[in-house]
Amino acid sequence: xxxxxxxxxxxxxxxxxxxxxxxxxxxxxxxxxxxxxxxxxxxxxxxxxxxxxxxxxxxxxxxxxxxxxxxxxxxxxxxxxxxxxxxxxxxxxxxxxxxxxxxxxxxxxxxxxxxxxxxxxxxxxxxxxxxxxxxxxxxxxxxxxxxxxxxxxxxxxxxxxxxxxxxxxxxxxxxxxxxxxxxxxxxxxxxxxxxxxxxxxxxxxxxxxxxxxxxxxxxxxxxxxxxxxxxxxxxxxxxxxxxxxxxxxxxxxxxxxxxxxxxxxxxxxxxx
Amino acid sequence: xxxxxxxxxxxxxxxxxxxxxxxxxxxxxxxxxxxxxxxxxxxxxxxxxxxxxxxxxxxxxxxxxxxxxxxxxxxxxxxxxxxxxxxxxxxxxxxxxxxxxxxxxxxxxxxxxxxxxxxxxxxxxxxxxxxxxxxxxxxxxxxxxxxxxxxxxxxxxxxxxxxxxxxxxxxxxxxxxxx
Numbered sequence: 001x002x003x004x005x006x007x008x009x010x011x012x013x014x015x016x017x018x019x020x021x022x023x024x025x026x027x028x029x030x031x032x033x034x035x036x037x038x039x040x041x042x043x044x045x046x047x048x049x050x051x052x053x054x055x056x057x058x059x060x061x062x063x064x065x066x067x068x069x070x071x072x073x074x075x076x077x078x079x080x081x082x083x084x085x086x087x088x089x090x091x092x093x094x095x096x097x098x099x100x101x102x103x104x105x106x107x108x109x110x111x112x113x114x115x116x117x118x119x120x121x122x123x124x125x126x127x128x129x130x131x132x133x134x135x136x137x138x139x140x141x142x143x144x145x146x147x148x149x150x151x152x153x154x155x156x157x158x159x160x161x162x163x164x165x166x167x168x169x170x171x172x173x174x175x176x177x178x179x180x181x182x183x184x185x186x187x188x189x190x191x192x193x194x195x196x197x198x199x200x201x202x203x204x205x206x207x208x209x210x211x212x213x214x215x216x217x218x219x220x221x222x223x224x225x226x227x228x229x230x231x232x233x234x235x236x237x238x239x240x241x242x243x244x245x246x247x248x249x250x251x252x253x254x255x256x257x258x259x260x261x262x263x264x265x266x267x268x269x270x271x272x
Numbered sequence: 273x274x275x276x277x278x279x280x281x282x283x284x285x286x287x288x289x290x291x292x293x294x295x296x297x298x299x300x301x302x303x304x305x306x307x308x309x310x311x312x313x314x315x316x317x318x319x320x321x322x323x324x325x326x327x328x329x330x331x332x333x334x335x336x337x338x339x340x341x342x343x344x345x346x347x348x349x350x351x352x353x354x355x356x357x358x359x360x361x362x363x364x365x366x367x368x369x370x371x372x373x374x375x376x377x378x379x380x381x382x383x384x385x386x387x388x389x390x391x392x393x394x395x396x397x398x399x400x401x402x403x404x405x406x407x408x409x410x411x412x413x414x415x416x417x418x419x420x421x422x423x424x425x426x427x428x429x430x431x432x433x434x435x436x437x438x439x440x441x442x443x444x445x446x447x448x449x450x451x
């Protein structure tokens with residue numbers, strides 16, 4: 001009787017125990033493998049991110065070096081000879097010359113010094129536009145666009161819908177540089193007939209959008225180029241925007257006639 | 273583990289001296305459940321679950337005392353053990369579910385807590401049906417099945433040993449930071 005009862009109970013009991021044990025082990029194994037998968041994925045993401053950071057840093061350093069070389073070249077090739085010539089006018093046997101020649105030399109030296117001053121001013125303006133510093137982004141962009149329009153090759157215009165409160169100075173400079181870089185790219189590569197820039201304010205962000213009718217970039221192209229070794233300007237845009245936690249989106253208009261670049265700049269509390 | 277060893281040794285001693293040993297095992301059930309509740313409260317960060325665990329301690333203690341009064345201390349409290357097993361399994365499943373969403377750099381099996389939870393989870397899952405059925409069997413037949421219980425106690429002890437030999441030096445701080 002005991003054996004019979006024992007046999008009747010034994011099968012479901014053993015099956016139940018094995019089943020429960022199997023489920024418990026299966027759950028633990030699943031957790032382990034799932035977590036391994038997640039960790040591998042996260043490590044891959046981190047690696048990709050650090051690669052991206054390296055590319056951006058390299059681009060930024062290269063750009064800085066190029067900028068330094070340009071300034072050095074300007075100073076060495078333009079300002080240097082001008083000042084040397086002025087020195088020549090003022091020192092070469094000036095005392096022994098007659099008064100008229102002396103005056104002529106001084107006048108020539110003055111002209112050359114004026115040129116040198118203008119050159120240094122231009123270099124200084126290219127480093128930090130005074131309009132941007134004194135009157136803000138809207139005026140600086142207008143100023144910049146007027147210069148481009150003056151060349152007559154392309155029609156460039158901008159419209160700031162709501163820019164009563166200025167961004168912080170360093171943020172304005174970054175946004176201005178990004179706009180400059182985008183406009184330069186459009187002028188160099190797009191072969192477009194017009195560029196239109198608009199500015200809007202969101203609740204927590206500012207949107208700047210550039211339209212043009214030439215050959216442009218889609219966001220896939222932008223991502224591809226920012227990961228490759230080419231497209232230094234685009235990498236520069238990306239690294240600059242990263243500093244202000246901004247974002248950029250390149251897209252083609254649904255009508256396929258325009259390309260758009262939208263810059264999203266988050267506002268800080270003191271700018272709201 | 274130490275309490276478990278004392279209870280087991282005392283149980284064997286009582287069995288050897290032909291005295292009922294269920295009394296010590298019943299007390300052990302209460303101590304083990306309270307200990308596990310406190311342990312889970314430490315390792316589970318969710319505040320709602322922490323409160324529920326606290327409520328469970330109170331509920332289980334009251335339930336245990338009622339059971340003791342209804343059945344005599346000389347009898348083994350099968351329902352209490354079954355409730356404890358269900359609690360251990362449910363909480364272990366929740367703990368593992370939470371681990372899916374935690375982004376740690378270290379693999380989960382490098383943590384002591386993982387092995388402790390696994391030890392009690394495997395033990396509870398393995399002995400769940402046994403303890404459920406054992407109550408319906410006559411005492412002389414029960415002894416045939418004790419081997420299953422012993423087997424899972426050994427497995428639990430091995431897993432707890434692994435847990436105690438884990439070194440948690442810096443792995444707690446190794447979290448993923450995504451920028």
